[in-house]
Amino acid sequence: MSTPDTHSVQALVDKVLGPYGQKPSAEAIGRLTGELLAAGAGLLPHAEGLREEDGFADGALRDWHKLTSDGPSDSALGDWNHVRGLARVVRTLCRAIEGDEQPPYRETTVPLSFSFGRMPL
Numbered sequence: 001m002s003t004p005d006t007h008s009v010q011a012l013v014d015k016v017l018g019p020y021g022q023k024p025s026a027e028a029i030g031r032l033t034g035e036l037l038a039a040g041a042g043l044l045p046h047a048e049g050l051r052e053e054d055g056f057a058d059g060a061l062r063d064w065h066k067l068t069s070d071g072p073s074d075s076a077l078g079d080w081n082h083v084r085g086l087a088r089v090v091r092t093l094c095r096a097i098e099g100d101e102q103p104p105y106r107e108t109t110v111p112l113s114f115s116f117g118r119m120p121l
Contacts, residue, residue, distance in 0.1 A: 057096035
């Protein structure tokens with residue numbers, strides 16, 4: 001299986017992940033969603049082979065299946081947030097396939113329920 005052209009896919013991802021406030025029209029979001037779904041579907045077979053050795057690929061594949069099965073939320077920005085989520089997942093799949101180093105993952109000792117508003121003085 002040959003490696004897919006991730007450079008054109010990355011250009012699409014960069015277009016979608018531009019400034020949040022520069023939300024395109026509903027038609028453009030629909031077109032971008034279709035393009036990302038097609039690009040992601042093309043990356044899946046390559047990323048599946050990396051699942052065992054690359055935790056980022058495994059997480060991205062789980063996120064991909066969740067995003068594609070659930071679809072966008074019914075909120076005003078649901079479609080825009082959904083396409084941006086797809087773009088982030090596709091970006092991670094591209095990085096895994098290319099063998100690029102993923103951004104560092106940092107363990108934290110701060111509990112999830114920690115509130116900065118309740119810090120002792």
